[in-house]
Amino acid sequence: MEEDIRKNIDPTDVAKSEVHEFVTLNVGPTHPATHGVFQNVMTMDGEYVVDTTQTIGYIHRAFEKIAERRAYYQILPLTDRLNYCSAPLNNIGWQMAVEKLLGLEVPKRVQYLRVIIMELARIADHNVCNSVIGVDTGALTGFTYMFQDREKIYEIWEQICGSRLTTSIGRRGGFERNWNEKAWSLLRTFMKEYPPRLKEFEALLCRNRIFLDRTVDVGAISAEKALNYGFTGPNLRATGVDYDVRIAAPYCSYEDFDFIIPVGTSGDTHDRFMVRQEEMWQSMNIINQAITKLDAMDDKETFNADNDAFVMPPKEKVYNDMESLIYHFKQVMGELDAPVGEIYSALEAANGELGFYIVSDGGRSPYRCHFRRPCFIYYQGYPDMIKGNLLSDAIVTLSSINVIAGELDA
Amino acid sequence: MFIINQEIVDLTSEKLRKRFGEAILAEEVQMDMPVYTVKKEIIADLLRFLYDDETLKYRFLTTLCGIHYPDSKEPFGVIYHLHSLENNQRIRIKTFTTLEDITIPSATSVFAGANWMERETYDFYGILFSGHPNLKRILNVDSMDYFPMRKEYPLEDGTREDKKDEFFGR
Numbered sequence: 001m002e003e004d005i006r007k008n009i010d011p012t013d014v015a016k017s018e019v020h021e022f023v024t025l026n027v028g029p030t031h032p033a034t035h036g037v038f039q040n041v042m043t044m045d046g047e048y049v050v051d052t053t054q055t056i057g058y059i060h061r062a063f064e065k066i067a068e069r070r071a072y073y074q075i076l077p078l079t080d081r082l083n084y085c086s087a088p089l090n091n092i093g094w095q096m097a098v099e100k101l102l103g104l105e106v107p108k109r110v111q112y113l114r115v116i117i118m119e120l121a122r123i124a125d126h127n128v129c130n131s132v133i134g135v136d137t138g139a140l141t142g143f144t145y146m147f148q149d150r151e152k153i154y155e156i157w158e159q160i161c162g163s164r165l166t167t168s169i170g171r172r173g174g175f176e177r178n179w180n181e182k183a184w185s186l187l188r189t190f191m192k193e194y195p196p197r198l199k200e201f202e203a204l205l206c207r208n209r210i211f212l213d214r215t216v217d218v219g220a221i222s223a224e225k226a227l228n229y230g231f232t233g234p235n236l237r238a239t240g241v242d243y244d245v246r247i248a249a250p251y252c253s254y255e256d257f258d259f260i261i262p263v264g265t266s267g268d269t270h271d272r273f274m275v276r277q278e279e280m281w282q283s284m285n286i287i288n289q290a291i292t293k294l295d296a297m298d299d300k301e302t303f304n305a306d307n308d309a310f311v312m313p314p315k316e317k318v319y320n321d322m323e324s325l326i327y328h329f330k331q332v333m334g335e336l337d338a339p340v341g342e343i344y345s346a347l348e349a350a351n352g353e354l355g356f357y358i359v360s361d362g363g364r365s366p367y368r369c370h371f372r373r374p375c376f377i378y379y380q381g382y383p384d385m386i387k388g389n390l391l392s393d394a395i396v397t398l399s400s401i402n403v404i405a406g407e408l409d410a
Numbered sequence: 411m412f413i414i415n416q417e418i419v420d421l422t423s424e425k426l427r428k429r430f431g432e433a434i435l436a437e438e439v440q441m442d443m444p445v446y447t448v449k450k451e452i453i454a455d456l457l458r459f460l461y462d463d464e465t466l467k468y469r470f471l472t473t474l475c476g477i478h479y480p481d482s483k484e485p486f487g488v489i490y491h492l493h494s495l496e497n498n499q500r501i502r503i504k505t506f507t508t509l510e511d512i513t514i515p516s517a518t519s520v521f522a523g524a525n526w527m528e529r530e531t532y533d534f535y536g537i538l539f540s541g542h543p544n545l546k547r548i549l550n551v552d553s554m555d556y557f558p559m560r561k562e563y564p565l566e567d568g569t570r571e572d573k574k575d576e577f578f579g580r
Contacts, residue, residue: 057549064534065558069565100411100441227495230471230523241495248498249412342440344491344502346472355473357491372473372491380526409549 022050025391029058033395035132036405038379040394047390052383056376060409067369071334072098073172075369080166082373083407086125086350087167088117088157095170096251097345097356101338102172104310109302110174111253112290116187117160117169118252118347119283119290123194124153125350126234126276126283129402133273134205136399137214142204149197152190159183171312173305191287198280206277212270219385219397220268229381232374233352234275235401239267245348252347256293257286269393269400310336334364351375351402375407412442415499419444422466422501429459443502450505453488454515454541457503460492461520468492468501474517474527476535480561484508486537490517507537516541534559 028039037058043050063078070078079090092114099106106114131146154164159182161169170176205211221231223239236243244261246254262278264271305311308327317324330336340362346355355372378401385401386394419439426434426446433456436447448456460468472491479485484506493500507514516539517524528539529548536557539545547554556563 057551060549062558065565225522227470228522230521243495248495342443342445342502344443344472344500353472355491357473357475357489359477368475368477370473370475370489376526376530377473377523380523 027394029055033136033398035399036403036408038403038405038408040382042391042394044391047392049386049389049391049394051387052394054379054382056379057409059405063410064369064371067366069365071364072336072338072366073331074334075366077166077168079371080168081406082371082410083125083349083351083354083375083404084165085128085404086121087165088121088169089125089347089349090354091167091169092118092252093345093347093349093354094356095172096347097343097358098172099305100345101341101343101358101360102310102336103339104173104305104307106173106252106305107302108253109294109297109299110304112294113175113179113303114170114252115254115257115290116287117157119286120153120156120187122283122350123280124150125402126280129350129399130273130276130280131201132399133215133269133396134211136396137211139205139208139211142201145197146201149190149194152186152194156183156186156190159186171304173307173311175303176312178301178303187287187291191284191291195284198277202277206274214393214396215270215273215400216268217266218269218393219389219400220266221381221385222267225384226267226378226381229384230377231352231381232378233348233350234272234279235267235378236352237262238264238271238275240265245346245353249346251345257289259286259289269396272400336364338362338364338366346372349374351404351407352378371410373407373410375403376410379403379408412500413498414439414442414444415497418466418494418497418499419501422460422499425463425466426456426459430456440502443500445502445504447504447506450488450507450514453490453503453505454517454519457490457492457517457520466494467496468494470495471517471521471523471527472500474524474531476531476537476559478535478559478561482506486512486535488514488531488537512536513538513540515539518542533557536560 023044025042025044027042028034029037039055041053067075067078076091076094079094080087082090127146127150131143134142157167158164160179161167221239223241226236226239240263242261242263247261259282262275264275312331313324313327318328338360340360342359344355344357346353352374354374357370358366359368361367386397423437430452433449433452434446435449438445460466470493472493474490477487477489487504487506490503514537516528526548528542529545531537532545533547533550534557
């Protein structure tokens with residue numbers, strides 16, 4: 001008799017089952033499956049998620065408050081620690097915001113160099129996110145291979161700025177020095193070796209029956225809801241909205257490049273995966289175009305804007321020329337006569353629109369500095385995406401929206 | 411630099427003036443962004459109006475943050491960045507209030523995404539949002555008894571002798 005009743009209960013329909021008891025499950029704050037420090041207190045009905053309460057702020061470091069006291073160039077290292085999977089995107093975003101405030105023009109060559117760095121950062125970020133989706137669906141192999149390629153991107157950054165993870169890459173107006181030969185050769189090798197690896201990775205997952213079963217129709221969100229929650233980046237584009245800051249408001253000469261903005265249709269985990277995957281191919285396409293453009297340029301030396309007041313003068317000039325020494329000293333001490341005003345500058349970071357809102361009252365540091373962190377804004381849509389899903393699907397969804405704790409908590 | 415779509419901006423100004431009249435306190439263009447300063451009572455209605463309008467379509471809340479000007483008559487402000495994705499036009503809306511009357515209508519009825527942004531603003535500045543479903547601290551600990559981003563809380567230890575402002579040119 002009892003067996004008969006059990007057979008008739010549809011496990012997906014909570015309301016139908018006569019006996020049900022909710023269980024509270026603590027996922028996080030530190031759990032290998034959350035890929036970062038944040039907690040979800042889930043109300044479970046068996047294996048199904050009924051609701052979840054999110055707690056964030058475990059690694060809040062008060063960047064906005066600290067920024068009110070720091071000189072503009074000292075805020076650069078803070079931005080490293082927002083989305084630490086793609087620090088150069090945050091760095092260059094910050095430089096562009098300051099340049100916009102100061103009205104500093106950046107030479108074409110520097111813009112193309114920045115495009116290369118930013119697209120490499122996008123590849124590095126998507127690389128981690130997509131291979132981690134693989135891990136959460138039970139395929140560790142792809143992850144172990146793809147991380148080797150991320151190392152190769154880090155080696156390129158190491159040649160350019162000296163560090164790998166928290167890069168603080170570039171300076172106001174450009175870079176601190178020209179790229180060396182090693183950096184170029186590493187970049188060219190990477191561009192040759194990476195595509196076959198990515199193809200291999202796609203062969204592993206894209207049409208894999210297990211992977212499809214675990215990701216298709218899992219954690220879906222509609223375009224209307226996603227927009228209302230303020231989604232941006234690959235997560236929004238997976239729902240079918242073709243919003244990309246690189247197209248909507250081109251910066252760093254993105255208008256010179258020919259590339260496609262991939263969009264999904266259903267906004268589920270599989271679409272997010274595929275959008276990121278295609279974005280990596282597009283990034284590679286952009287880098288190749290940038291390399292061709294740079295090769296065609298006669299100028300191989302410019303790595304900085306020509307403006308002594310805002311850009312560090314070269315060392316030879318500092319030692320031999322009084323004015324340059326003064327400029328050097330003023331900049332190192334952070335003495336910058338920033339104009340009074342307010343600016344909002346945005347760029348397409350790996351997770352969406354990363355915005356910097358600076359209110360300046362003149363002087364060395366911003367009066368108010370607000371970071372629009374895409375993760376912080378779209379993570380609030382997470383409960384809506386997982387309600388009624390299995391717990392294991394909730395974990396895959398979490399890794400597919402790529403929430404980075406550093407960016408979430410700032 | 412964002413491109414200003416002059417036609418849309420003119421239309422926005424015209425419609426806002428027509429609908430809200432005196433409640434629009436100021437309008438200007440700051441670099442590449444039209445800025446409207448409005449009375450706080452109408453802020454939720456204004457966001458709803460801009461959202462619903464068939465031609466303007468400001469249907470994306472880019473960001474929302476607080477600000478504190480201690481010397482001003484109305485020291486606490488909330489700044490909204492709206493984006494009309496269809497017209498590719500961004501605008502900034504500001505509203506200010508006093509410490510005695512620190513409540514501002516919540517934008518959560520228009521934008522679901524405003525939920526956490528308003529909690530963050532409350533967390534840092536103590537600005538209360540009327541109509542918010544769950545207004546509590548988000549990034550700081552619940553037991554905190556002050557609002558750290560207010561200007562009266564200095565970042566560095568004020569009792570330190572070796573870190574005087576004059577040594578750093580500030």
